Every structure is written in C-alpha cells, then in structure tokens.
Amino acid sequence: MKAIFSIIGVLFFANINAQKFDCSSKIKEYQELFQAKKVTESFTAWTEVSKNCPKQSESVYTDGIEIQQFRIDNAASPEDKEKLVRELLKLYDQYNRNFPSSSADFEVKKALALMDSNVGTNQEIYSLLDSSFAKNPKNLSDARAIYTYFNLYFEKYQAEKTKVTSDMVLDKYMVISALLTELETDKPEKETEYKTAARGVRSLVKELATCDNLSTYYEKNFEANKENAEWLTTALSNLTIKCGGEPIYNAIAEANYKLKPTSKSAYFMAVTCIKQHRLPEAIQYFTEAEALETDPLEKAKLDYSLATGLLSKEKEKSKALLVKAYTLDPKMGKAYLFLAEQYSNSAEECGKTDFEKKAVYYLAEETLKKAVTAEPRLKPTADRMIERFASKKLTDKDISDKKMNGKSITIGCWINETITFPKK
Known part of the structure; x- marks a missing residue:
C-alpha cells in the first residue's frame, strides 16, 4: 500500500511540475x-x-x-x-x-542514421535492420535499407557458409523480393527506387539464383506452400525472369490460378502458355488479366504487351489495344511509337493511290509527334523514325498540288483514320 502511495505521489508531483513548465x-x-x-x-x-x-x-x-x-x-x-x-x-x-x-520503424531509422553519417559497424547496422525485420518485415519500407539488409545478410553467407546456407539466402531472397513487389504497388511514387533495389538484390544472388537452383528450391517447397497465394506469386515473379518454361513454373502457375483467378495469376498462366506455344490460350489469359486488373496503368501495360506481342500481326486488334493503352496511360509514348511503325509498314497495303500511300507516312509522323508529347525522352527515337519517313511522306507541295490544304482524307483498311491537312 505504501508503494502505491509513493507512485501516486511521484505522478502527482510530476504533473505539478509539467503544469509549472509551460x-x-x-x-x-x-x-x-x-x-x-x-x-x-x-x-x-x-x-x-x-x-x-x-x-x-x-x-x-x-x-x-x-x-x-x-x-x-x-x-x-x-x-x-x-x-x-x-x-x-x-x-x-x-x-x-x-x-x-x-x-515502429525506429530501428530502421537508427540504421539509416548510422549509414548516412558513416558511423558504427556493419554488424550494428545489420542487427538493427534484422531486429526490425523480425518484428514486422513491413517496417522496412526504405529501398536503401532493404538493399543494405540483404547485402549484409549475403556478406554473412559469403563469410560464414556453415551458419548461413544457400537455402537460407534463397529464403531471404524470396521474402525480400515479395516485399519489394508489394511496396511497388503500395507506394507507386517510389516505384523506381524499389525497382532499383530489386535489381541490386537480384545482382547479388545471380550466381546462386540460377534456374537450376531456383527450380530445385521451389520443387522442394512447393507442396508445403501450394495454397499460400503470397508464396506462389513471389515464386512466379522470381521464376519468370529465368525459368518461365520449367515444369515447376507451370505447376506453380496452375496452382496459383486455381487458388484464385486474379490479374497476376492470369498473367502467369499467359506466360506458361507462351512457353508451351499454346498461343490462343495465352491470348485468353492475357485478356483475362487485363479485365481483372483495377489499376489503369497496369491495364495499359498489359494492353501494350498483348498489342506488341501475341497480337502484333493482327493489326486491327493491335491498334485497338494500343489506343486503349495510351488512353489509360497518357504518358505511354511507346504505344504511339509502335502504332506509328505499324502505320508505316502498311502504306502499300492501305494506300490506294500514291497520294494515299504518302498520307499514311504523314499519319505515322503525326503519331510520332504525339509519342514525344506523351513521353519527351522518346524524342531521339522518334526523330530517327521521322527521318526514315522523310522521303516517303507528303510534302507541303504535294498537299498544295492536290488542293488538299484544310481538307481531310480517310485512310481505310485496318488503319481507319481521317487525316486533316493544315491550311496554307
């Protein structure tokens, strides 16, 4: 009882002190x-x-x-x-x-403070990051901290192979890869930083994470994780880069899709179908992946991939997907680039007269200008393509000679576009 009164007294005087101190x-x-x-x-x-x-x-x-x-x-x-x-x-x-x-991420902040000031040892930094990661991997949301953590762990493997085995490194690699993939989605404003960290992590394990080693690792752990959607998705993300055609990839892709059809699981099924030359099925899965995707930018990426890959020879379908892609993502200049190339390759096919054929190149050039407006970094590529079309497109004289200034012409075929020429 005496102890209780003592505590109350301390709290009382502390409160009086806080009141005195403004x-x-x-x-x-x-x-x-x-x-x-x-x-x-x-x-x-x-x-x-x-x-x-x-x-x-x-x-x-x-x-x-x-x-x-x-x-x-x-x-x-x-x-x-x-x-x-x-x-x-x-x-x-x-x-x-x-x-x-x-x-919650105070230990990560402490590690970064040591790193930024070049203070402390690698072991001290590693211990802080490892402690934070063990409590909750999501505490590590700083791309530099994530890469440093894995790099220091990998150094331990290289120095102490009896304590840190190759399987332990691969385990850590899988978790870190999953974390970076999740962060890319959750914090799109930092996507570039996470992608850079992911490339760095992959570079560290490139000799260890061979297709054979990854396949063996996933074959060994597949049965225990075949109903773990997060594990399956991470496995597929890692295998897609090097081992998309391996039997274990197919097995994991099918298990993942069976567990729950999502944009990602449908995409992985498309990859496995491509590797097995089941192209009609691959197109179906790509289309399903796009339909299930809710992020407009990700939908645009899927549309672009399908338009420039499996459906590139079906020009009408390809164009429809490219238009959809740059509508969903107005900054996707590469969609305009590909469409311009498709136009230029179809001048002979879609132009009924010399004037119309040249008009197709004119359309291609105008499309390239849109690519540069959408994505200025593409200007050098667009300029090279424009130079290639220079001798084939309509000139101001051609337009004037045909008295087409201020008038329009419609190109049929799969292009199906109306071109309006400028007034004099």
Missing part, C-alpha cells in the same frame, strides 16, 4: 529559434521540453530529430559527429517508448 510555450520557443537558425539556443530549449514534456506531442521528437540532424551535419570533427549520432539514436529509442504506434 510545454506549449517552450515548444513554440524552440521552433522559432530553430527557424531563425539559432540552433544552439533552439537545442537548449528543446532539451528542456524533452525532459519536462516527454509525452506532450510527437513533434517534440520529430523536431528534435531535425535539430539533432542539423547538428550532426555541421559537426566540427568526426568524433563530435559520432557523439551526436549516438545521441540521435537515443532520441529514436525515446520516441518509440513514448509513441510506439508512430515509430
């Missing part, structure tokens, strides 16, 4: 000082707040991290920098103790 005013004070670049004074005021008002607001920690990072960046010596980094790590610990739900 937390809100002090927070405003250090924030204004920091904005005025009076970092030393700001840090002093912030230190008082962190001691007296540890649970007042998350901003105490987010502001403190910003102030401390400024001090680290402006440290006078490597020794001072390391001391300040160590203080920052303690601040992350304090942040997690007081606001755990908002700082």
